Amino acid sequence: MPSLAGQDSPKKNILLSFLPELERFVLLIALDAAVGWFVYKLASLGYYPFAVAILLLAIVVNIVLLVRKAYPLRWMIVGLVLMGLFVIYPIIFTVWVSFTNYGEGHLVTHEQAITQILKIKYLPESGKAYSWTAYKSPQGDYALWLVDTQGNGYLAKVGQPLNQPQPGESGLGELDANGIPVTIEGYKKLNAIQAATDKNLTEILFGEAGKTIQIRSPKEAAELLPLYTYDPVRDVMIDLEVGTVYQNIRGTFSSPSGVTLKPGFIATINFNNFRDFFASSALRGPLLEVTAWNFGFAFFSLLLNFGLGLAIAVLFNDKSFPLKKLIRSLLLIPYTVPALITILIWRGMLNSDLGVISRAMDSLFGWSPPWFTDAWWARIAILLVNLWLSYPYFMLICSGALQSINEDYYGAAQVDGASRWQQFRYITLPLLLIAVGPLLVASFTFNFNNFNLIYIFNAGGPPIAGTPTPAGHTDILISYVYNLAFSGSRGFNYGFASAITIVIFFIVGAITLFQFRYTRMWEEVSKNV
């Protein structure tokens, strides 16, 4: 059969094919201009990785729309752009973040942190302290009347040197008993409450540059100097008061004695997050437990869910079985309810004092399991809920696969005198596993990251005591990552969370590749292509 994509077949640009060539070209230029503006905005906000991603995608779009050979890709350009933006870019970004210290205390860039640290001021030995009174003009300008320890009065405005005017000069009104002018022309005196609640006041630097006066407390204003200076050559902060040198260590300026300056900033810290994951003894305890339970949970879920689903499929794989259709519909019900709702319902039913199952067990046996507070009972409860959620799925795929097995095999086996069990063990099971194998692997990887169940049922609880990062006895890696990144109760750490994410990537990826390699799926895929 000749290929339809032969070079001579009539082709239309499917995107905007209703427009003539020229207009399409103009539109593309307009689109590029919009993207250019967007990239510029992103870059000016400091979001460089995002800007680069948009730029690369824009180039791809231009190539696809302009190069004739890329014609088939025009059919999927929207999907590809969205995938690039919302699937591939986050993956790449996660890889980058995993090599940084991004997280609480390290949210700003290097330059932003330096700017903030340079704003910190101190009162030098020689610096003068004053008591102050504030005045505000209708335009929102401020003036301060300062009185030093000798009782001399000074007028301070922004950007002007201090002066010592007498009443009548510079619009000064009469002085009151404390030597404070009652009025200043063009300004209104603020009383103590107004001054204390004015948010701008403490931010303003009065007086000329280099000799600025700032309010430090309700009683005192003082001549302040910047505490730190930055040395860009050595990338260090130097304390001007005592001369301490703060080195840049993993995104924090730290003194030799371990004192650190805030804020810290985002810095590349190489493989430190990964080293923490594999080697840090503080994290090791919860991580080992979390990882072990993660594998155990995925494995036992698969075993139980597949086991029950298969058993039902085999038991009722009988065309003449009465009410077969009705039974299937009823057994399908757990699968039809949105998972979140069923998990919440189970949470209510298992509730330790009030839930129906606990109450029933209490009245029958005088005891009910602590489903939420004991590590092992919580795990059992999760497996039970997952069984309820998933066995109908396996029931469906197994009965589908059973029906596709050729009846002749069984006839031949019966002639050879094989028992029912032998028929199941040597015919049904192997053939079934070939058919549903890829789905089993997919189900394992799905459960490996089954965040919904873990998080909604008990939020990973009960908590493991005394861990450096929040972790629970039923946490799996992905819910542990979620806590690290979003819960913030003990400080969120995007960098470390991303590093664990990468580790999960490799685990899931390895399983997927294994699936492609050792099951029929890959060949089937290749054949169909």
Added chain:
Amino acid sequence: MSNSLSLQKLRTSVKVQRKIGIGLRMVIALILIIFSVFPVIWMISASLNPTGSLATQTLIPKKAGFENYRELLNSTEFPFWRWMGNSIKISTITSVGALSITTIAAYAFSRFRFRGRVTMLKGLLLINAFPGLLALVATFLMISQLGDIFPGFGLNTHASLILVYLGGAMGINIWLMKGFLDSIPRDIDESAMVEGASDWQIFTKLILPLLRPILIVIFILSYIGTYGDFVLARVLLKSTDQYTLMVGLQIFTGAQFSQRWGVFAAGALMGALPIMIIYLALQDQIVGGLTQGAVKG
């Protein structure tokens, strides 16, 4: 003579055995059905229990009534219709968008031959083997940055949520769709091409109508998946009036689970019912789609 007698005995004993077998399996079926249906019955019963608390609930409520439903629909802290509306809006737009992206792309994969086609198809499968949940932190940061420039696509907007969902549209469903397209003979396209029809015309006028069954399956699976999604919506949506039903239900249970159990059950039931009906009504089609490789989740 004795031979045929024992044969008859054997036959009756086989018949008896078969009857016992069916009876035994019926008992097993009954136990399984109770296990399957009980939580749903319990949910219905809770929603009709006027005292509305977890502790006082009995399987058959003493004075069944619709108080919980009334309270649910009049509640301001539980704006049920608002959340349901958000869920329907987001699921509908996402499913239509995903379906369009999937179908058009699958058509190109099925009908055109180009370099890198096989690699791309396999790549799609590999990329989708990585659950998007893992890149949650990056997605969150990206959306918050996007919102600094376009507030309409930032955090706490439905648009951002839909875009992220659509990012995952190029996935396993393309394989499903492409398999279906491959089974449509190409003679149809070729004769149309001889008549001078463009690719786009062939696709929309000839092929699309033939795809109806698979379009319905993919639409429903995508709709149910989006409707039931929780994590992404939980992370991206911040304010009560923007929540989807699933996020709203989960947050509602966090605060006052056991006292307001009845109201919660009423909301959960009304939220679950549309999906349950779709599933049970179309179970044969959906099962067909599922067994071809799409996994729930």
